[in-house]
Amino acid sequence: MNFRRTKIVATIGPASQDEQMLTKLVKAGINVARLNFSHGTHESHQELYNRLRKVSAENGAFLTILQDLCGxxxxxxxxxxxxxxxxxxxxxxxxxxxxxxxxxxxxxxxxxxxxxxxxxxxxxxxxx
Structure with a gap:
């Protein structure tokens, strides 16, 4: 396992939500997937969360999911x-x-x- 101290955070938006793009991001080395909760629904966020967990597990990566909540x-x-x-x-x-x-x-x-x-x-x- 690579335990570098610098973390790479990627904001996941409409252009990066499909499984293929998420796989590319994980393979490129992202550590944190940031989800902007100002947009979307509970259901869409749950689906994206599940997709991120699946891609992470399939690629042997530990991926933190950051939920950016609007005030x-x-x-x-x-x-x-x-x-x-x-x-x-x-x-x-x-x-x-x-x-x-x-x-x-x-x-x-x-x-x-x-x-x-x-x-x-x-x-x-x-x-x-």
């Missing part, structure tokens, strides 16, 4: 069609379940007001 997401509620925010505009975020517009929006995190300070930047749409 909690704060979601906006329903927003009226046609609502457009302008750069620099003031908007109120509320825990009340309201139909939002460009000036008032429901957020799914009731403690937001306790944790955000004046001057903090709030990014929408995952910051894009």
């Amino acid at each position: 909690p997401k704060i979601r906006l509620g329903t927003i009226k069609n046609g609502s457009v925010m302008e750069v620099g505009q003031t908007c109120i975020f509320t825990a009340e379940e309201v139909e939002g517009d460009a000036h008032l929006m429901h957020v799914s995190y009731p403690r937001l007001a306790e944790e955000v300070r004046p001057g903090n930047m709030i990014l929408l749409d995952d910051g894009s």
Whole structure:
């Protein structure tokens, strides 16, 4: 067995999920298969996990599987069609379940007001 200290981590995405590609990756020497849990379903992750274990066993490799979990997401509620925010505009975020517009929006995190300070930047749409 090779016990090198440096580990090779490969993120397994749509282009590398089939058994043939996973075999190539294992033979190339990956030690850790990283699965991005921001995408996919429980079933698809279970299938990929089983495939990784199979390929690992067939090639006599010890493969660690890293499950990269996304943190909690704060979601906006329903927003009226046609609502457009302008750069620099003031908007109120509320825990009340309201139909939002460009000036008032429901957020799914009731403690937001306790944790955000004046001057903090709030990014929408995952910051894009």
